[in-house]
Amino acid sequence: MNKQAIIVAxxxxxxxxxxxxxxEWDEYVYLLNAKYFAGQNIYFENIRPPIIPVILSFFYxxxxxxxxxxxxxxLSIIYLITSYVLFSKFLKNRRISALLFILASPVFIFYFGKFMTSIPAGIFLNIAVIFMKNYTENQKNHELYLSFLSTSLAFLTRYPMGxxxxxxxxxxxxxxxxxxLKQLIISQLFFFAPILVWINYAGLESFYYALLWANHEVNALYYLYNAPLIIGAGILLLPFLLKYKFRKEDAWQIIPLITIILFFQLFPNKNARFLIPILPFLGIILMKNVKIPEKYLNILLTIFFITSLICAVNYCNSLCNNSGNLEELRQYFSNQTGVTILSNFWPICSYYTNNTCYALLEPLETLNDRINYTNASYIIISTxxxxxxYSSSPESFAEYSLSMNKLINNSCEEIIIYGVNE
Structure with missing residues (x-):
């Protein structure tokens, strides 16, 4: 066990x-919302769930x-810890194997150190199931209350995890x-109270726009095509499920699996990271059915992990690295605060300029009205x-009272800073 723990570490x-x-774009929004909760009123999106920004706000x-x-x-390590506790409830052995299965997921590796919500939401799902499992065994009311409180926090971390x-x-x-019935009703207070506090703060329309903005149609077979991204080479273990026989106890894993997969399959917007919360539950089912000795299974899963890590590193290295451009943008505005900016990458613009940035809107003919409405001093465009x-074409701004103050470029991006002439 100690050797296995060292391997995981x-x-x-x-x-x-x-x-x-x-x-990514969303990470900048969560960081800016965190600054907002810490008292830095630069930029705020009330359609974003509050838990991650609130946690991050303490750093600011x-x-x-x-x-x-x-x-x-x-948070990713806490996710692994809560997953291990979950495994201890349902697996007599192969708990480290189940943990290695999660670690071998390419999408989990990629999002391990990112300011996104799928992994933290998975923490609260794990905790909610753990407390409910405890409650069904010992009938202690506080376990029931904590299960529904964790359920509420899962929702407030990532809305679809309602x-x-x-x-x-x-x-x-x-x-x-x-x-x-009485205790069940009381437990609902633990679920609804945090949500009502947030609704009172952000308003119901925040949920509406969160759903509206997420309504991007993606290929219906997206998750089938991207199964290797979600479970990596662990997909080679799936044939062991062909002889799977359902037992009532398996409902602890099957219900979360089916509910989450079915919802996100029907949800228009699709992304491999949305299914990160299913990994512990799929891992439990697999570990119950895989007919490979634990020692060799762990070696195999470690090889899967190394393969996934190499793929993730290569993918990251293949992306356009525009960090130098963004740092140059930060330096340009290092002595300019309190100005308003229009931009086509407004959250990122706000983060690096430390100023309030608003979105450029269609059509181009409304640009002057937008400038006057926001009292913008600059327009900043990223290619x-x-x-x-129209933002991808500098010629679009030829008719407007603008002057190009700065061009920042590298091989994969140009950032153009226009000054708005009085």
């Missing part, structure tokens, strides 16, 4: 030391933002020995983004 260290993915509040890069790493609520309710009605369509 070494694999986690390998991810931290070798993988340095560039930040206590002036330790240099350490903020450790936050997603810590799926945790029907999952936990189903597990309660299937496995609770003595169903106490990496194609909305609005």
């Amino acid at each position: 070494l694999l986690i260290s390998a991810i931290i030391l070798t993988l340095h993915p560039l930040m 509040k206590f002036n330790i933002e240099q350490a903020i890069i450790a936050a997603p790493i810590i 799926l945790t609520y029907p999952i936990i309710l189903a597990l309660y009605f299937i496995f609770a020995k003595n169903k106490n 990496n983004y194609d909305y609005p369509e």
Whole structure:
């Protein structure tokens, strides 16, 4: 067991030391929302769930933002720890094997150190199931309350993970020995209270726009095509499920698996990271059915991990590295605060300029009205983004009272800074 734990620690260290993915649009929004909660009113999107920004806000509040890069790493490790606790509830052995199965997932490796919500939401799903499992065994009311509180936090970490609520309710009605209506009603207060606090702060429209903005149609077979991204070479273990025979106890894994997969299959917007929360549950089912001695299974899964890590590193290295451009943008505005900017990459613009940035909107003919409405002093364009369509063509701004103040470029991106003439 000690040797296995050391192996897991070494694999986690390998991810931290070798993988340095560039930040994505959503990560900048979560960091800016964190700054907002810490009292820095630069930029805020109320359609984003609050838990991750609230956690990150403490780094800004206590002036330790240099350490903020450790936050997603810590959360990913907590996800692995809660997964291991979950395994201890359902597996007599092969718990480390199940952990290695998660570590061998390319999408988990890629998002291990990123400021995104799928892994933290998976933490709360794990905790909710663990507490519900404890409650069905000992009937202690606080376990029931904590299960529904964790369910609420899963929702407030990533809105689609409100799926945790029907999952936990189903597990309660299937496995609770003595169903106490009074205690069940009380437990609902633990679910709804945090959500109502957030609704009071952000408003109901935040949920509406969150769904509206996420409504991007993707190929219906996306998850089938991308199964290797989700479970990596672990896909080679799936044939062991051909002789799988369902037992009632397996509902603890089957219900979360089916609920989450079915929802995201029907959900228009699809992304491999959305299915990260299913990995522990799929891992349990696989470990119960794989007919390979544990020693050799762990060696095989470690090889799968190394393969996935190499693929993730190569993918990151293939991406356009525009960090130099963004740092130059930061330097350009290092002595300019309190100005308003229009941009086609507005959250990233806000993050690096430390100023309020608004979105450029269609059509081009409304640009002057937009400038006057926002009192913008600058327009900043990145060629990496194609909305609005006119932003990719500098000629679009020829008729407007603008002057090109700065051109920042490298092999894969240009950032153009226009000054708005009075």
